[in-house]
Amino acid sequence: MSNAVAHAEAHGHAVPHDALQHHFETMQQQKEASTLGMWVFLLTEVLFFGGLFFAYLLYRVWYFDAFAEASRTLDISLGAFNTAVLIGSSLTMALAVRSAQTNQRSATVRWLISTIVLGCVFLGVKVIEYADKFEHHHVPGPNFVSESVWAAQEQIFFSLYFTMTGLHALHMIVGVGVMSVVTWMAAKGRFDEHYYTPVEMTGLYWHFVDLVWIYLFPLLYLVERHN
Amino acid sequence: MLDTPKLPERHYLNNGHGLKSWLLTKDHKRIAIMYLISISAMFLLGGLFAGAVRLELMTPEGDLFLADTYNKMFTMHGVVMVFFFLIPSTPAVLGNFLIPPMIGAKDLAFPRINLLSLYIFWLGAAFFFYALFAGGVDTGWTFYTPFSSFSSNTNVIPTALGAFISGFSSILTGLNFIVTIHRMRAPGLTWFRLPLFVWAHYATSLIQVLGTPVVAITIIMVFVERAFGFGIFDPTRGGDPVLFQHLFWFYSHPAVYIMILPAMGVISEIVSTFSRKTIFGYSFVAFSSLAIAVFGFIVWAHHMFVAGISTYSALVFSFLSFSVAIPSAVKTFNWAATLYKGAISFETPMLYAYGFFGLFLIGGLTGLFLATLGTDIHLHDTYFVVSHFHYIMVGGAIMGYLGGLHFWWPKLVGRMYSEFLSRVSAILVFVGFNLTFFPQFILGYMGMPRRYHAYPDEFQVLNILSSAGAGVLGIGYLLPVIYFLWSLKRGEVAGPNPWGASGLEWQIPSPPPTENFKVQPVVHGEPYEYTPHVAREANLV
Numbered sequence: 151m152s153n154a155v156a157h158a159e160a161h162g163h164a165v166p167h168d169a170l171q172h173h174f175e176t177m178q179q180q181k182e183a184s185t186l187g188m189w190v191f192l193l194t195e196v197l198f199f200g201g202l203f204f205a206y207l208l209y210r211v212w213y214f215d216a217f218a219e220a221s222r223t224l225d226i227s228l229g230a231f232n233t234a235v236l237i238g239s240s241l242t243m244a245l246a247v248r249s250a251q252t253n254q255r256s257a258t259v260r261w262l263i264s265t266i267v268l269g270c271v272f273l274g275v276k277v278i279e280y281a282d283k284f285e286h287h288h289v290p291g292p293n294f295v296s297e298s299v300w301a302a303q304e305q306i307f308f309s310l311y312f313t314m315t316g317l318h319a320l321h322m323i324v325g326v327g328v329m330s331v332v333t334w335m336a337a338k339g340r341f342d343e344h345y346y347t348p349v350e351m352t353g354l355y356w357h358f359v360d361l362v363w364i365y366l367f368p369l370l371y372l373v374e375r376h377n
Numbered sequence: 378m379l380d381t382p383k384l385p386e387r388h389y390l391n392n393g394h395g396l397k398s399w400l401l402t403k404d405h406k407r408i409a410i411m412y413l414i415s416i417s418a419m420f421l422l423g424g425l426f427a428g429a430v431r432l433e434l435m436t437p438e439g440d441l442f443l444a445d446t447y448n449k450m451f452t453m454h455g456v457v458m459v460f461f462f463l464i465p466s467t468p469a470v471l472g473n474f475l476i477p478p479m480i481g482a483k484d485l486a487f488p489r490i491n492l493l494s495l496y497i498f499w500l501g502a503a504f505f506f507y508a509l510f511a512g513g514v515d516t517g518w519t520f521y522t523p524f525s526s527f528s529s530n531t532n533v534i535p536t537a538l539g540a541f542i543s544g545f546s547s548i549l550t551g552l553n554f555i556v557t558i559h560r561m562r563a564p565g566l567t568w569f570r571l572p573l574f575v576w577a578h579y580a581t582s583l584i585q586v587l588g589t590p591v592v593a594i595t596i597i598m599v600f601v602e603r604a605f606g607f608g609i610f611d612p613t614r615g616g617d618p619v620l621f622q623h624l625f626w627f628y629s630h631p632a633v634y635i636m637i638l639p640a641m642g643v644i645s646e647i648v649s650t651f652s653r654k655t656i657f658g659y660s661f662v663a664f665s666s667l668a669i670a671v672f673g674f675i676v677w678a679h680h681m682f683v684a685g686i687s688t689y690s691a692l693v694f695s696f697l698s699f700s701v702a703i704p705s706a707v708k709t710f711n712w713a714a715t716l717y718k719g720a721i722s723f724e725t726p727m728l729y730a731y732g733f734f735g736l737f738l739i740g741g742l743t744g745l746f747l748a749t750l751g752t753d754i755h756l757h758d759t760y761f762v763v764s765h766f767h768y769i770m771v772g773g774a775i776m777g778y779l780g781g782l783h784f785w786w787p788k789l790v791g792r793m794y795s796e797f798l799s800r801v802s803a804i805l806v807f808v809g810f811n812l813t814f815f816p817q818f819i820l821g822y823m824g825m826p827r828r829y830h831a832y833p834d835e836f837q838v839l840n841i842l843s844s845a846g847a848g849v850l851g852i853g854y855l856l857p858v859i860y861f862l863w864s865l866k867r868g869e870v871a872g873p874n875p876w877g878a879s880g881l882e883w884q885i886p887s888p889p890p891t892e893n894f895k896v897q898p899v900v901h902g903e904p905y906e907y908t909p910h911v912a913r914e915a916n917l918v
């Protein structure tokens with residue numbers, strides 16, 4: 151017991167923070183653990199998407215014409231709009247982290263909600279795009295229709311398109327869910343300048359999801375647009 | 378002479394009673410015990426499938442099962458053993474239990490994520506059981522396309538999803554270990570004072586974290602083909618089934634190191650303890666773990682030498698596969714040097730370690746036959762391959778796992794098992810294993826292909842030997858269940874350090890209290906310091 155007290159004093163605050171879990175010695179150690187854990191998690195995500203990017207690369211080299219042709223059927227303006235929306239949401243997310251760091255409870259909540267709204271806008275646009283693909287029979291499988299000589303290989307493009315954007319959208323849905331919880335925690339006043347790890351970690355995740363899209367947009371929408 | 382040891386009054390096993398106190402625990406030790414029970418059950422199930430396979434192969438005719446049923450038997454044997462036993466085995470049980478006390482921590486960095494990983498494991502197993510009761514699956518544990526995506530009409534989706542889901546439990550375990558080893562070490566416990574068990578788990582975790590997501594996405598690609606009719610690997614639409622093999626083996630070759638590296642960590646601890654010497658070439662053993670993890674990622678195409686990859690890439694992958702032998706040999710020679718002039722004693726864990734040496738050596742060296750392009754063409758898809766990877770994954774990994782279980786059992790439950798029966802089991806496992814699998818090298822060399830339920834008459838004698846060995850092996854594996862359970866109530870009380878070992882985990886009571894350490898330990902000395910004083914305290918000299 152006396153040992154624990156001595157320890158707490160050595161770190162400058164006699165009463166441990168509410169959010170300090172029992173198996174950590176200090177808030178700093180706890181935060182460093184979370185941050186490292188999040189980065190390692192994002193590393194696994196890079197490899198997860200990496201498998202798809204690898205398949206994309208291979209087939210794009212093999213069947214460039216098919217990829218170019220299939221890519222031209224995607225709506226570039228909707229894609230560009232969504233790219234802007236996601237970049238904007240990364241900005242609001244960064245502002246949310248900043249507000250949490252500086253003890254601004256209502257600003258934190260406001261920026262988090264803005265991020266959620268932007269995320270939902272992105273998903274809504276994605277629904278419109280998917281619906282359009284279903285209408286035009288661009289979904290690979292038995293109902294796929296294409297007049298092109300590359301019809302078979304176009305299916306590979308669309309298989310990758312749906313798998314990649316679908317998994318990306320799934321990540322966004324998870325992100326929106328997590329952010330809703332974090333928003334609730336922020337509204338309850340759980341965060342202060344000593345403890346805002348959940349906001350920061352959610353931010354890291356959200357920026358990662360954003361970054362994946364930054365790659366997906368040119369790779370899927372902009373294969374070859376100049377003719 | 379010390380007093381006879383007594384069990385501590387409060388420890389992690391009696392801190393809370395009832396099912397709920399277990400299912401909602403955040404204690405890494407309790408989670409490890411639940412993993413132990415779960416994977417033991419899966420091991421039994423996988424063993425039953427193996428028994429069915431060996432039973433069928435007693436006779437040349439396919440008389441016990443239809444060919445299709447036989448396909449399901451070996452598939453489910455492989456799926457259960459790889460995804461639900463071998464991958465979690467040492468890390469999820471021993472690593473989970475021991476890494477925090479070994480590094481002087483109260484728990485892993487993320488106790489809730491640790492519990493979550495166990496639930497994810499159970500969920501994955503539930504998917505597998507659904508597939509099992511719905512009629513099984515017949516693709517082989519490798520899920521090769523296009524058979525898995527279009528041809529097979531068995532339960533590929535639930536099985537593949539089971540493997541996919543259990544993969545996340547493996548990822549989370551690895552992530553937890555990495556962060557724990559980086560951030561939770563006791564003051565004074567520098568990287569080069571860590572037990573080699575911890576180094577081995579660190580390397581393992583890197584593979585879990587970097588490799589598993591790739592097989593996860595590969596399974597997703599098979600899933601979308603099979604479920605929605607997408608075409609990524611479909612040759613009729615220009616897709617490449619060999620791409621599947623590349624992605625699959627990018628994980629599944631390193632997965633072998635997820636199984637063997639932790640076992641190697643166990644062996645380092647055992648060898649040092651039972652020869653009462655510091656480990657020879659500590660930093661070489663430590664870095665060879667990392668080297669194996671790194672090399673493991675650049676050799677995968679040795680599984681595909683006959684799949685139509687280019688000669689040049691085959692040459693490169695052959696060369697790289699040979700290079701994995703270097704760090705493996707570094708470990709083996711260092712263990713041998715540790716034993717040299719040591720005060721060796723032959724308790725059960727040490728017998729298992731010796732078994733590991735023999736089997737890993739054979740398994741590793743026969744791997745070189747398969748990494749050689751010319752011989753691989755002859756041996757590919759024969760029983761030689763089956764035997765080789767069982768020598769590594771069963772002979773190596775399970776010997777290490779069982780050795781570790783025997784070594785730390787007194788720490789886990791506070792009591793000793795029967796030394797006589799456990800020695801018998803170690804010997805039975807070694808003899809039974811060789812009897813089962815050595816004949817398979819010869820069968821493979823003679824050209825018996827794997828995955829058929831019938832074979833020419835001249836292969837029968839060796840197949841009967843192999844099946845008989847499987848029986849002996851089965852008894853060897855069942856014995857520990859009996860004496861471990863017996864030890865729970867009746868075993869002699871072990872005391873904190875029955876082997877006179879040097880690690881931090883041996884300085885706390887057995888079984889340990891929930892928080893492991895009453896006071897934050899501070900580490901001053903080097904690892905594996907064996908002095909006459911330690912040995913005398915343990916009453917061994």
Ligand SMILES: [Cu+2]
Pocket residue numbers: 629630676677679680
């Ligand atoms: Cu391999």
